[in-house]
Amino acid sequence: MQGTNSDSGASGTSSEIGSGQSASSVFDESLGDFDKEMQGERVIIAAANQSLGGMTAQESADAGAIQQGGLDGPLDMESGQSSEMTGSKAEGQNQDEDSSENQMDETTDSTSGDQDEIKERIPEDIPMDGTGEDVIARQIREAAVQEDDPMIRAALWDEYRKHMGIKK
Amino acid sequence: MKIIEIRQSLLALKNFSIVFFFIFSLSVVDAKTIQYEKVGLDRAQIELPSEELLDIGILLFDPNIPEEEDDFIFPEIRKAEARYMPFHLKKTLQDTGFWGGVWVLPEISEAIDLIVTGRIEVSDGLDISIRVGVWDITGKEWVNKVYSSTIAQSSYSKRRDLTQDPYQNVYNKIANDLVKIKQQFETEELERISEIGDIRFAAELIPNVYNEYLVKDKKNIYQAQRLPDDDDAIMQRVYNIQEREFLLLDTLNEYYAQLYENISQPYEDWRKLSREDMITYQELKKSARTRQLLGAAALLGAIASDGDSRASSTMRQMAIYGGMEAMRSGFGKASEAKIYKESMKELGTAFDSQAEPLIIELEGQTIRLTGNAQEKFLEWRKLLKQIYIDETGFQISDSSVQ
Numbered sequence: 247m248q249g250t251n252s253d254s255g256a257s258g259t260s261s262e263i264g265s266g267q268s269a270s271s272v273f274d275e276s277l278g279d280f281d282k283e284m285q286g287e288r289v290i291i292a293a294a295n296q297s298l299g300g301m302t303a304q305e306s307a308d309a310g311a312i313q314q315g316g317l318d319g320p321l322d323m324e325s326g327q328s329s330e331m332t333g334s335k336a337e338g339q340n341q342d343e344d345s346s347e348n349q350m351d352e353t354t355d356s357t358s359g360d361q362d363e364i365k366e367r368i369p370e371d372i373p374m375d376g377t378g379e380d381v382i383a384r385q386i387r388e389a390a391v392q393e394d395d396p397m398i399r400a401a402l403w404d405e406y407r408k409h410m411g412i413k414k
Numbered sequence: 415m416k417i418i419e420i421r422q423s424l425l426a427l428k429n430f431s432i433v434f435f436f437i438f439s440l441s442v443v444d445a446k447t448i449q450y451e452k453v454g455l456d457r458a459q460i461e462l463p464s465e466e467l468l469d470i471g472i473l474l475f476d477p478n479i480p481e482e483e484d485d486f487i488f489p490e491i492r493k494a495e496a497r498y499m500p501f502h503l504k505k506t507l508q509d510t511g512f513w514g515g516v517w518v519l520p521e522i523s524e525a526i527d528l529i530v531t532g533r534i535e536v537s538d539g540l541d542i543s544i545r546v547g548v549w550d551i552t553g554k555e556w557v558n559k560v561y562s563s564t565i566a567q568s569s570y571s572k573r574r575d576l577t578q579d580p581y582q583n584v585y586n587k588i589a590n591d592l593v594k595i596k597q598q599f600e601t602e603e604l605e606r607i608s609e610i611g612d613i614r615f616a617a618e619l620i621p622n623v624y625n626e627y628l629v630k631d632k633k634n635i636y637q638a639q640r641l642p643d644d645d646d647a648i649m650q651r652v653y654n655i656q657e658r659e660f661l662l663l664d665t666l667n668e669y670y671a672q673l674y675e676n677i678s679q680p681y682e683d684w685r686k687l688s689r690e691d692m693i694t695y696q697e698l699k700k701s702a703r704t705r706q707l708l709g710a711a712a713l714l715g716a717i718a719s720d721g722d723s724r725a726s727s728t729m730r731q732m733a734i735y736g737g738m739e740a741m742r743s744g745f746g747k748a749s750e751a752k753i754y755k756e757s758m759k760e761l762g763t764a765f766d767s768q769a770e771p772l773i774i775e776l777e778g779q780t781i782r783l784t785g786n787a788q789e790k791f792l793e794w795r796k797l798l799k800q801i802y803i804d805e806t807g808f809q810i811s812d813s814s815v816q
Contacts, residue, residue, distance in 0.1 A: 269800035
């Protein structure tokens with residue numbers, strides 16, 4: 247039967263393709279490459295889903311607004327209370343203000359720390375400001391920056407380069 | 415003399431009954447009763463053996479967008495629905511436990527046992543109507559019919575089971591029909607469908623080798639003349655490629671899932687509001703038409719009626735006034751309906767612009783992925799041909815492998 251007496255002539259008559267490899271091994275390698283590509287895609291999709299947190303654009307916007315409201319709330323309440331404070335309490339308030347300033351400084355420090363960490367995670371050949379990025383590239387960049395595993399992060403940057411046509 | 419008086423009284427009574435009927439008609443014209451159905455989903459009670467599990471591919475639906483602009487059809491919404499609906503059908507079919515892999519397909523695939531197609535006929539939140547076609551890989555038609563349902567307000571309730579789409583009845587009907595048809599087949603017949611599918615996929619890759627395993631009968635249905643041996647090494651490689659086709663589909667379906675999740679809420683909101691507007695619009699339109707017709711009928715009746723008595727003259731005038739009033743109110747209802755039509759248009763346009771960038775992004779991903787995969791498949795076809803020649807010593811004509 248055609249196609250069934252497979253192994254009989256496999257090694258003896260096997261033609262060589264390109265770099266001296268047999269068609270069979272090129273085939274197996276090509277399947278492996280495809281699997282890697284698909285794996286890369288799945289990582290990107292999973293990362294994009296993670297960065298969205300499974301939320302729709304509207305939900306993300308709402309969540310952001312709520313978060314902002316939550317941060318603003320206690321500050322408003324404090325300022326409301328301060329107008330009713332007198333004497334020693336006012337001094338206490340000053341101390342509170344000082345400490346809140348300190349907190350703000352810490353926040354600023356931690357924000358700049360975050361920025362530094364983000365900068366560290368972006369390879370030198372990738373533009374920092376995301377010039378010319380489309381939606382997909384932006385999603386890959388976000389996923390790469392958030393990824394803690396350096397191997398996966400490197401794979402994501404490779405995908406980014408491939409998508410943006412950046413040669414390493 | 416007395417006979418004439420009686421005749422005039424009877425005529426007056428007749429005219430009075432016309433006016434009474436007319437007023438009564440106007441009061442009931444707005445009443446409308448819709449019968450809502452509730453279709454459950456048939457689920458497998460036990461885990462089915464793998465031989466009985468057929469794979470299903472649901473092609474992206476035909477959005478059925480008319481060439482000329484239609485006030486009630488929004489192109490981007492239809493395009494979104496053409497991707498959302500097959501994905502929800504996939505989820506419903508997976509939920510039954512009667513099937514193997516279920517995927518949404520951007521284009522037809524020879525690797526899948528059952529192919530489902532759909533064309534959106536109507537979808538406005540109130541009514542849904544989809545023409546569905548289902549064929550197995552042998553070419554046998556399973557289903558070719560229109561599935562419709564009228565959607566109850568409760569289908570949009572936030573307190574419902576949110577895994578259930580407002581159009582769930584239609585999805586359940588399709589899924590139940592497919593199970594009914596599947597249950598008519600013996601296990602061996604289901605296995606044979608899968609085997610023919612595998613050969614068709616193999617024949618797609620190396621036609622001259624596997625085409626002769628199949629033959630078409632008088633009804634154009636594929637029959638297997640013979641099956642590949644279990645140790646057919648080329649066939650094993652074909653299975654490897656088939657697995658990659660499934661892997662590609664899994665990945666594509668992740669993108670479809672993203673779109674599904676992203677538009678789920680705005681799409682439901684649009685359907686809910688559109689349903690309300692559509693009910694009001696339809697009622698106003700019907701009411702306007704009926705009022706205009708009844709008004710015209712009352713006017714004509716009044717003009718045509720005879721009688722000289724004061725009573726009949728009064729009744730005649732009443733009918734004329736009533737008719738004119740009804741026609742005037744009918745035109746009022748018509749312009750009110752126009753306002754609702756505009757409101758629906760605004761709603762549609764808003765969701766249309768929300769859906770458009772998401773569809774464009776998904777299309778971009780699909781083209782990129784399928785384009786890359788097509789190149790790979792072409793490469794594999796050439797390699798398979800070479801491997802076949804290497805391993806068997808037989809030649810394959812170049813025309814069979816492009």
